[in-house]
Amino acid sequence: MSSKSDVEQDFFVEIDDTVGDYSARSVSAALRKVENLKVDDLPAEHRCGLLRRHAEYLYMMSNYETMKEKRVEMLETAYKKARQGHVMNPNDFECAKVLCSTCGRLAEESSLKKKLDYGFKFKTYLDEAIAISDQDFELCHMRGRFCYTVASLSFVERCAAKVIGQIPDVSYKMALDDLLKADRLEQGVAENQLFIGKTYMALGDMVNAKKWLVKTASNTTEVPLEQEYVDEAAALLEEKKFKSIKI
Template sequence: FNGSGVMSRPGFLILRSLLLTAVKGKIVRALTQVKYASSVWARLIPTTAFVFPLALKAMADVSVIQEADKLYDDYKVEDAYNLLSKYRDSKCDEYLWRLARIIYEKSKAVDNPEKKKLIFEAFDIIQEALKINDKNFSCYKWNAVLLNKKSEQEGTKQRIQEAENVKANMEKGLELNPKDASLHHMLGLWCYNVADLPWIQRSIASAVFATPPTSSYEEALESFLKAEEISPNFYCMNLAMIGRCYMKLKNKEKAIEYLSRIKGMTIKTADDKQALKESDEMLKSLK
């Protein structure tokens, strides 16, 4: 049976064969076979639903995922890497995007050429994850991050060329999960960086594109505030960028309000430390 009360084709074929046997006079044997086949089919039904998805895509162990996420949240980068690297060849998108994420985190602690090597490794892994599951918003999120970081390593022209692809990945991630605060933050960063593009890079963009990417500090602020609305105080850097946008928009009072909030937050990650440093510098400039 297929779960809706309708017998599936394999079940129908078994029953038809057995009934034909009964018609030929082997009623007792047929009934015995029906009873046996029914018991076997009943045992198969709970597992059959899982056989085909498993053949198409490897399933993640929930306990491993929970442990990996906790290690990431606690910023135990090496421990998280040691755990997830065991699943490098798993063909499971949930393992792979997390592995790409933690390798990218490792890249923040080193300089080139090691940084570049790690970023390119993480980028290759996230490509695999997307091929396995193109409906996973986290794959698009980390593809956006890593495509941007990879293009940074390849030079200004390449970064500008990939700008729209980076944005497209963020927008696809938000289409799949509009409540992800970090994706809204990333889109805000994209808007801010485009709005803040130096003159020489704008000239390159104009040469590369018939219509170069455009944005504004207002658009950036809108995305950062949306992220904060979804998950208040989730990320020190989001508060720092809100403060930075308000500075660009000449709203000193609001800038001080958001920048001051960072001092009361837990500082764990490399980004947290950077946000604290930048917020201190901005607050000093506002006094």
């Protein structure tokens, strides 16, 4: 008997094949196919799968968008699609991951009020996803990045956050544990390498910080968002505090 995932893959095989190598061109083509389908016209068991793909492809395409306003607009649409799918099937792991990804990115890209609102929602979604599986690169990276971000909040941001809800009790050490675990699960990811370097900086370990920033800066990519991580690492390495440090 076929499993649920096999049945879903068979149903979406044409769209999944279109995604191919996940280049901007192939993802854009798959996105157009998804947008031509209506959720209500599909069998109930495939509706979450469609919404998840719609959200995932929008998220991927946002990585190629250089205008922040347009990027946030795409992420907001992706978030709505992923949330709709998550409500339909809270146990769908892939949909839960995309919901975390879109919500987490919106927490970083939005203004302070929305940033805090999305941040609290993100923590809820992340806990739900990790309850399904805690051995996933993306989830470990997102939790580590979340811990780093919360630990880095300014006094003003903390005051604003307390109006919305209870700030999680996290630390840079917790962030580092998750980010290093993510690297063990999948190495060579510039985004994760950058945050490992920045976390070591926050902990005052400048030798390890430089090691990871050098790794980040050595990456080559054609994806604009990933290039931003590479450029940020390169810019940090130009700071005076790193010049005398040998690795």
